[in-house]
Amino acid sequence: MSNSAIEFKAKQIPDTLSKLGLIILAIGVVLGILAFYTDHSRALFNYLIAFMFLLSVGVGSIFLISLEYITGAVWSVPFRRIVEFLASVTILLFILVIPLLLNMHDLFHWTHTEAVAGDEILKGKSPYLNTSFFIIRVLAGLVIWAFFYFAFTRNSKKQDLSQDQHLTTKNIRLSAVFIPIFAITITVSAVDWLMSLEPHWFSTIFGIYFFSGTVLAALAAATLIVVLLKEKGFLHPKIIDDHLYSFGALMFAFINFWGYIAFSQYMLIWYANLPEENFWFLHRWEGGWIVVSILLIIIHFVVPYSALLSQPAKIDPKRLKFASIWIMFAHLFDLYWLIMPNLESEHGYSFSSIDLVFPVSVVGILILVFNYNAKKYNLLPLGDPKLERGLNFRL
Amino acid sequence: MNRTDKIFGIAALFDTPDAIINAAEKVTAAGYKKIDVNTPYPVHGMNKAMKLKPSKLGFITLFFGLSGAAFAMLFMFWAMSLEYPMIIGGKPFFSLPAFIPITFEVTVLLATLSTVIGMLTFFFNYPNNNHPLNGTAYIKAVAVDKFGICIEASDNKFDKDVIEQLLHHLGANEIETIYYPKDEVYPIFQPKYLMFLAATAIATSLVTYFVLNKLMFMDPFNWMMVQDKLIPQEKSEVFEDGFGMRKPVEGTVARGFIPYPFMGEPTPADVLSNPFLPTRENIELGKKKYLIYCSPCHGNYAEGDSRLRGQFPNPPTLHSVRSREMSDGMLYHIITNGQNIMPSYASQVTREERWAIVNYIRVLQRAKFARESDLQEIKKESAANVE
Numbered sequence: 045m046s047n048s049a050i051e052f053k054a055k056q057i058p059d060t061l062s063k064l065g066l067i068i069l070a071i072g073v074v075l076g077i078l079a080f081y082t083d084h085s086r087a088l089f090n091y092l093i094a095f096m097f098l099l100s101v102g103v104g105s106i107f108l109i110s111l112e113y114i115t116g117a118v119w120s121v122p123f124r125r126i127v128e129f130l131a132s133v134t135i136l137l138f139i140l141v142i143p144l145l146l147n148m149h150d151l152f153h154w155t156h157t158e159a160v161a162g163d164e165i166l167k168g169k170s171p172y173l174n175t176s177f178f179i180i181r182v183l184a185g186l187v188i189w190a191f192f193y194f195a196f197t198r199n200s201k202k203q204d205l206s207q208d209q210h211l212t213t214k215n216i217r218l219s220a221v222f223i224p225i226f227a228i229t230i231t232v233s234a235v236d237w238l239m240s241l242e243p244h245w246f247s248t249i250f251g252i253y254f255f256s257g258t259v260l261a262a263l264a265a266a267t268l269i270v271v272l273l274k275e276k277g278f279l280h281p282k283i284i285d286d287h288l289y290s291f292g293a294l295m296f297a298f299i300n301f302w303g304y305i306a307f308s309q310y311m312l313i314w315y316a317n318l319p320e321e322n323f324w325f326l327h328r329w330e331g332g333w334i335v336v337s338i339l340l341i342i343i344h345f346v347v348p349y350s351a352l353l354s355q356p357a358k359i360d361p362k363r364l365k366f367a368s369i370w371i372m373f374a375h376l377f378d379l380y381w382l383i384m385p386n387l388e389s390e391h392g393y394s395f396s397s398i399d400l401v402f403p404v405s406v407v408g409i410l411i412l413v414f415n416y417n418a419k420k421y422n423l424l425p426l427g428d429p430k431l432e433r434g435l436n437f438r439l
Numbered sequence: 440m441n442r443t444d445k446i447f448g449i450a451a452l453f454d455t456p457d458a459i460i461n462a463a464e465k466v467t468a469a470g471y472k473k474i475d476v477n478t479p480y481p482v483h484g485m486n487k488a489m490k491l492k493p494s495k496l497g498f499i500t501l502f503f504g505l506s507g508a509a510f511a512m513l514f515m516f517w518a519m520s521l522e523y524p525m526i527i528g529g530k531p532f533f534s535l536p537a538f539i540p541i542t543f544e545v546t547v548l549l550a551t552l553s554t555v556i557g558m559l560t561f562f563f564n565y566p567n568n569n570h571p572l573n574g575t576a577y578i579k580a581v582a583v584d585k586f587g588i589c590i591e592a593s594d595n596k597f598d599k600d601v602i603e604q605l606l607h608h609l610g611a612n613e614i615e616t617i618y619y620p621k622d623e624v625y626p627i628f629q630p631k632y633l634m635f636l637a638a639t640a641i642a643t644s645l646v647t648y649f650v651l652n653k654l655m656f657m658d659p660f661n662w663m664m665v666q667d668k669l670i671p672q673e674k675s676e677v678f679e680d681g682f683g684m685r686k687p688v689e690g691t692v693a694r695g696f697i698p699y700p701f702m703g704e705p706t707p708a709d710v711l712s713n714p715f716l717p718t719r720e721n722i723e724l725g726k727k728k729y730l731i732y733c734s735p736c737h738g739n740y741a742e743g744d745s746r747l748r749g750q751f752p753n754p755p756t757l758h759s760v761r762s763r764e765m766s767d768g769m770l771y772h773i774i775t776n777g778q779n780i781m782p783s784y785a786s787q788v789t790r791e792e793r794w795a796i797v798n799y800i801r802v803l804q805r806a807k808f809a810r811e812s813d814l815q816e817i818k819k820e821s822a823a824n825v826e
Contacts, residue, residue, distance in 0.1 A: 286484075286487075307536075307539060310536065311536045311537075311539070311540070314536050315528065315530075315536070315537065317528075317529070354497070355493060355497065356493065437483065438483040438484030438487065439483060439484070439486060439487075
């Protein structure tokens with residue numbers, strides 16, 4: 045592969061972007077602090093939603109990187125940098141996790157030793173669900189992700205200068221190691237952060253359920269950035285709408301996958317109708333929650349499914365922009381549906397303006413993370429041996 | 440030569456996918472509409488190079504997918520909720536979650552089948568055995584490692600020389616003129632072949648029939664017919680007495696029956712007394728049963744004057760002194776046990792009904808031999824009714 049073939053200097057990302065990101069993040073942080081003072085526990089649960097969303101985007105992006113290497117995908121090579129930028133959110137999680145670990149007592153029922161002592165089920169689960177082991181698992185997960193993030197991106201960035209094809213081989217091997225580890229760590233995260241909020245409940249499909257949402261969030265974030273950059277002319281001129289097809293197709297596939305998994309989880313519990321399982325869904329069917337539950341089906345499945353069904357929709361940047369924003373919102377909504385019913389309040393759903401606060405910071409953080417990386421690194425993996433084929437990709 | 444002189448089109452072979460894309464772009468740009476490209480594998484970017492419109496196949500898939508969903512849902516609604524509603528697992532008759540997997544399966548089934556069949560029939564015109572390209576050197580080459588383009592003669596701008604020049608100019612390796620083949624009569628439509636097919640079918644059927652039904656007959660499904668079980672009223676070797684059915688244990692009492700210990704005895708009646716008070720309901724029940732079972736012989740008013748009189752030994756009147764002086768128990772015993780020619784009514788009339796009949800007979804007797812006090816009582820009652 046001749047390296048002179050691809051001479052590309054990206055347009056400078058304008059400074060206004062970082063200002064915009066900073067302003068949004070500042071508003072988000074101020075509102076967030078206010079929220080913590082007004083209603084501590086509600087703000088904490090909302091903080092967990094935002095944290096899980098960033099975790100989804102970050103870890104899902106590492107998964108997408110490894111997916112490209114292990115499948116030998118060509119179309120995605122010109123966009124791998126954008127996914128790598130998003131994957132760096134994983135590093136931020138080390139800081140963002142601190143407030144959650146400090147407030148575990150308000151978050152998790154199983155941390156209350158007096159409650160566990162009087163509860164046979166929680167006593168049985170306590171070898172797994174105890175504070176010290178929980179913290180070990182969380183930190184181990186973060187360290188593993190950070191390790192793989194650095195390993196993948198270091199090789200990828202070294203390749204920009206050295207053009208060394210062996211770095212691609214190295215990353216392929218890393219991917220083969222990472223994917224099973226990813227499967228375990230994402231399942232453990234889903235069980236720890238989401239399922240253990242209601243420690244009496246269990247569902248073996250829960251890890252896959254969260255995984256489907258994770259990949260969706262990462263894909264949608266990457267798609268949105270790609271479409272926006274393409275609109276503003278920051279991408280290589282050889283990148284045309286055909287390249288977007290697989291973004292649309294993958295999002296469509298994972299929308300279906302999410303629907304399949306979510307329905308499988310629901311139907312098995314509905315059919316058996318055992319009280320130790322069905323209360324989780326019954327709780328989400330009480331009072332106002334029934335509206336949220338039905339909206340979840342519409343927001344997370346019906347709308348994006350219809351929007352992405354036809355082939356032209358998977359190529360059209362405008363429709364993809366709508367779909368990616370919508371899917372990110374849908375994943376937030378999904379997390380909201382998973383987390384908020386565990387907030388100990390009166391039965392039934394009650395809306396609070398606090399629920400709107402934390403997504404603001406998420407947007408700010410994503411903008412700043414992208415901006416920081418885009419200024420520092422190439423927008424194209426210039427040394428990648430598959431890059432030219434990727435740029436010439438046609439449907 | 441197995442072809443006509445009518446030209447179908449001009450085909451050219453290229454070596455690389457880039458060359459064929461370039462050729463397709465140029466040929467399309469030159470204004471040719473009736474073109475087709477044949478490649479050994481799908482070449483990315485070809486749709487755009489040929490300026491192809493998106494395929495309409497998706498609409499067939501969509502239509503049949505939606506039909507499948509609607510059919511499955513409506514069928515299950517009709518079968519499970521309307522026609523044969525059955526409670527399964529305590530779920531409602533129309534339980535959507537249970538229907539969704541089947542709806543999904545039928546949707547996918549119809550969508551995929553219709554896509555394949557629609558593609559073959561509407562888009563490939565199957566069987567299309569005599570397509571002019573069949574068997575040409577051109578199609579053999581593109582099936583292996585060459586990339587070919589074919590411009591058809593039905594195109595408005597078709598001109599053999601111009602096209603050959605254009606294709607040469609584009610760097611084609613080989614240019615072949617394709618002719619329409621002669622109309623073939625396929626052997627499948629020849630009478631000889633059809634006869635052969637029919638004869639084979641008949642012979643095979645006959646052989647199969649004789650082998651399976653005569654030579655080596657086996658019960659196809661006998662696991663329900665032949666079972667180790669007792670069949671009512673049939674001989675059985677399980678028990679020593681050879682009866683399949685068992686007799687109930689001695690002293691068994693059928694449900695709803697109280698055993699009557701005085702069967703066949705002449706006068707057991709001293710022990711029996713009527714357990715039912717002659718209430719209005721009881722007497723009405725007795726009247727009903729009396730008119731059904733007793734009146735054919737004893738007459739509607741128990742005078743022994745029924746329409747059977749003269750055809751039998753005459754049934755006695757129940758207004759005789761002997762009858763009137765009988766205890767309730769004795770009457771009951773006669774109904775239950777029978778007397779002279781009268782059979783037992785124990786199997787037709789229940790215990791309660793028999794006692795009710797006894798009560799009704801008492802009513803009839805008292806009406807026949809009413810006392811003065813009874814008449815005054817009736818007068819009082821009817822006077823009260825007039826007011």
